[in-house]
Amino acid sequence: MSKIAQELASASTNTEDFYADLKPFANFEQLTNFDRYLPLPDDWFIGVADVVQSTRAIEIGRYKAVNTVAAAVLVAITNALPRLGFPYVFGGDGATVALPGKYLDDVRYELARTAAWAEDSLGLVLRVTIVPVSEIRAAGHDVRVARYAASENVSYAMFTGGGVAWAETQLKKGEFAIHRAPLDAKPNLSGLYCGFGPIPTEQGVILSIIALPLEDQASYRALVADVLTLIEFSSRRSGHPLPEGGPLPSWLGGEIQRLLSRDSPHANLLTAAADALRAIKTRIVLAAGIRIGRFEPSKYRREMWQNTDFRKFDDGLKMTVDCSPEIAEAIEARLIFAERSGVCLAGTHRQKSAHLTCYVPSNIQSDHVHFVDGADGGYAAAAAKKRRVRLPRGTNGHYRANRSIDAGERPHRD
Template sequence: MPPDAAEPSPPAAGFFAELPLLANERDTFEPDGWRPAPGDWALAVTDIVDSTGAIARGLHKTVNFVAAMGIAGLRNLCAPVRIPFLFGGDGAVVLVPPACIERARIELARARGQAARDFGLTLRAGLVPVDTLRRFDCDVLVGRFEPTPGNSFGVFLGGGVGVLEAAVRGHGNSELGRLAAIPESLDDGEPVNLEGLSCRWDTLHSTRGTMLTMIVRGRAGLREVYADILQLAGPDDQARPVSLNTLRARWPPKGFMLEARARRRKGSLLAWTARVLAETLLARIVLARGKPIGGFDPERYRREIVTNTDFCRHDETLCFVIDCPVTAVEPIMKYMAEKALSDGIRYGIHLSDTALMTCLVTSPADSLHVHFVDGGGGGYTSASRSLKGVQP
């Protein structure tokens, strides 16, 4: 029996779908919205080796795309069960239900192989049941951040994400690293099902001055830091990195070859390139006309993109990208330096004129689509690198 037929079809509901809704970023700081993950679910993490070097070689869009591959592959595998996932620029975090764990190992092995074969990147991946993680003095608490109905992201507390990431990267607990390891032999060369994953929108350009990417780490005070940064940067709605003014579609899109390579399913790359170009041209025409066609309303879709963007929070870490006035940068830098001294908070900041967006579209006509944003020129990777040099 082939591996993909070894497990039963997953149920239509699950732990994540039953969590309380956190409708905006501020709600993720409320304790009532979090629940312990079931012990028989499994936590998966991915991470691109030397993403800094890849970005320096001009592969930032590729890094973001490969980081999102783990999310897309596992989400498609587990459908229709809703699962929590988190995008980190050069890696991802996903929680999968018990019925999908063994197939998830195979998909992650395939994603690792596909990242190397098609994109020249080395992807680390690991997966371990939550019960196993709890044996290593950490926990996995999950919140359901859902900015619009049906479009959910996961936010995580408890330390489990950080402990597993460290083990998978080889500088954490070696026993946990061994338990989470995904054998190379599971990669049978089959492509990952990346249906819905694309990067067809043009680079997002700041309309207020600069795209500010920030990573903050601290045991306490993250709610206050986030609120104060947004106050310094201006109104929440204007600070969003995605707005109707920044959404631009060009043809052909810069990332069309990424999508063609990812979707070719062992077919001819030339044929899949032609198919992706045809699809993106049709989409460009529909968006340019701005008039509903069938069940798809392009203007509604644009408005939804603005709100359906991710928000990254796990353990003691908070990550976000905002469109920030240049005049607010110095006050933000001063504020964070003071918080580092007074509260022991560590932080990293990256500034860029632009941001990048990678999309995971399930059904645009049904308003089911989510979007991952990273600051241009390295974004989260660069902010993380500067974080390591900041001392409380």
């Protein structure tokens, strides 16, 4: 019996509780302890979405729209299944989810509606697909998951094993494709908030980092340790791109946020004016720390900082950090050396600000989540080198030369 089969056989028969039963780890440095990652049950599936020609959209200044569509995928599914905690990852220009098979029809419906909304409201084409975990394993890959506790209130999924990357290649090929819903279909995007403007660097550079492991697992662990050490000891707040007190929203909320409210048959100029006034009130309340009922602005802003997903493992290390130009150079030099040594496939991108997209189901609860990306290219630009990316095979998350794809503008999305 294979190692995966043994692990699956020893798992709980109630596979719906698989993710809830995973014990979160709070020390991010443990992300390359691959023994923490457990295989998804065979009766689960992976849902993948990505924005077509996202790099072009970002080049013409539509990074907010791209990030909003990616976050909308996660918000739509969460709102449809509010009592179900499930693993997901925000990729900047796309998103990945994993859920039990019994929810396949629900997720297919939400993906189709989100794709329709993205195209009809924002003019962005969103590709979506669903791939059964059993199909991924039949193709020789795996999907393994761990939970990283970004704070005591929020945990984020970490993926390894190469199965997610393989599912994304199937998405680009049109396999398992889901067609968009009819015209004007709209998912429930309650709680999706896009009212922040660019969040400027405090140290000189917002650095987007991607480092995908190759076959030498020990050397890759050393690489990750070196990068994290550079950031931890040479950057304020461990490289966190948000100010520690939490950023303030734009005075008028931003175009995308206004669109979310206007995207209704009942919206009009009065609605737009009300949205603008609401945005002004929100900024004043947050800046002044004025408590309104059970809402505590200072607590909310502190939690916003704690709950942000600025570092993750999505079949490889991905980070958005605030650092000095000197530290950015040191990180880039270390990644170049590792890449030339055959340890990883890497890309970085520098910009002057970060962008934040949020999901706030309740402003008095502490489980609001915040997705961060670079505001001028971000993860998509970090992976914009043309290369041949080897898809990972096996259970340890490293990449072997079993199959290759043209990565184009990113290792796992275009």
